[in-house]
Amino acid sequence: MDASPLSTLSSLPEVPGVAPEPVTGRVNLVVALGCEARPLIRHFALRQQRVVGGLRVYGNNRGLSLLVSGVGKSAVAAACGYLAGLQQQQSAEQAAWLNVGIAGHGRRAVGDGVCINRVTDFASGRISYPPVLVDPGAPQSQLVTVDDPETVYADDAAYDMEGSVYLSTVTRFVTSELCQLFKVVSDSPDTPSHSVTESVAAGLIESRLEAIDHLVTRLNELAADYNAIYRRPEEVSRLLERFRLTVSQQLQLDSLCRRYRALTGSRLDRQLDLNTIGSGRELIRRIEGMLPLL
Numbered sequence: 001m002d003a004s005p006l007s008t009l010s011s012l013p014e015v016p017g018v019a020p021e022p023v024t025g026r027v028n029l030v031v032a033l034g035c036e037a038r039p040l041i042r043h044f045a046l047r048q049q050r051v052v053g054g055l056r057v058y059g060n061n062r063g064l065s066l067l068v069s070g071v072g073k074s075a076v077a078a079a080c081g082y083l084a085g086l087q088q089q090q091s092a093e094q095a096a097w098l099n100v101g102i103a104g105h106g107r108r109a110v111g112d113g114v115c116i117n118r119v120t121d122f123a124s125g126r127i128s129y130p131p132v133l134v135d136p137g138a139p140q141s142q143l144v145t146v147d148d149p150e151t152v153y154a155d156d157a158a159y160d161m162e163g164s165v166y167l168s169t170v171t172r173f174v175t176s177e178l179c180q181l182f183k184v185v186s187d188s189p190d191t192p193s194h195s196v197t198e199s200v201a202a203g204l205i206e207s208r209l210e211a212i213d214h215l216v217t218r219l220n221e222l223a224a225d226y227n228a229i230y231r232r233p234e235e236v237s238r239l240l241e242r243f244r245l246t247v248s249q250q251l252q253l254d255s256l257c258r259r260y261r262a263l264t265g266s267r268l269d270r271q272l273d274l275n276t277i278g279s280g281r282e283l284i285r286r287i288e289g290m291l292p293l294l
Helices: 034-043 073-090 163-170 198-207 209-230 234-242 247-264 280-290
Strands: 027-031 047-052 055-059 064-068 096-105 113-121 140-145 158-160 179-187
Touching (some): 034 096, 096 209, 113 209, 140 163, 140 179, 234 247
Parallel strands (some): 027 096, 096 179
16 A cells, blocks of 8 residues: 555655745544533643534534534434535635544543554444544544443453544544544443543543644644645636646546646636636646646
8 A cells, every 4th residue: 555645744845946835734623521521621721613403513713523412323423514514615625523522432541642553343243443634642542433422441442432434524624633532531340431520521632732732733744744735726726717627627627726836836817818717627628738848
């Protein structure tokens, strides 16, 4: 398998003669419970931005949003789908996502924080591997998502009730490298889940704010790098406003514009006489003829 360009976390080089466009990184925090959200809201200075039904979204001016989804697979799927769809309408840039919450664990002590590198949906048996490309600042663990609170803790794994559907929903909208999970152990074979109150849950999240802050910072940088690499060139958007292209032609146009800028250091739309081009097919042919021979 080819290495992902994100794994280097390297910024793009500047193209001579072309002013580098600003790149941004955004992070969406997803929690199931209001008690899990409260320490994060205080720590990151978030303010409530919108309420849709029972869905609450918070944010700040540094590109961080927090979504309180509610408990259960259907609630998490609906909430994550809503926020992803809303953000896609507002911007073509992708955000990183981080699911934060409490979880049971078969081996680790209460209060430990773990970054998840394998997610198993117990009901379906489906297994996913979210690639951990940033230094998580915490040990890694597998996660099992169950439909009812776990009491047996049979495996050396964390147990929750939303991780698998969070992952499957969010990765419909963003690349899997930008979709991460961080769990704080709240119950274990020696500490049953019924002893975990709202105040206990809030305290556990509070105890791991430093690790969560570290992850948010790294994911923000990762999202910025991703957007720098994969952002649609501005000239493509301008040309698409003028010409009707098929999906295949749009992808071809994107590739040609990137190649032209890399080889010449200038924007392709500024070199075209658009008044002499009558169709999307002719546009593609004209651009191909303008590319320098290698």
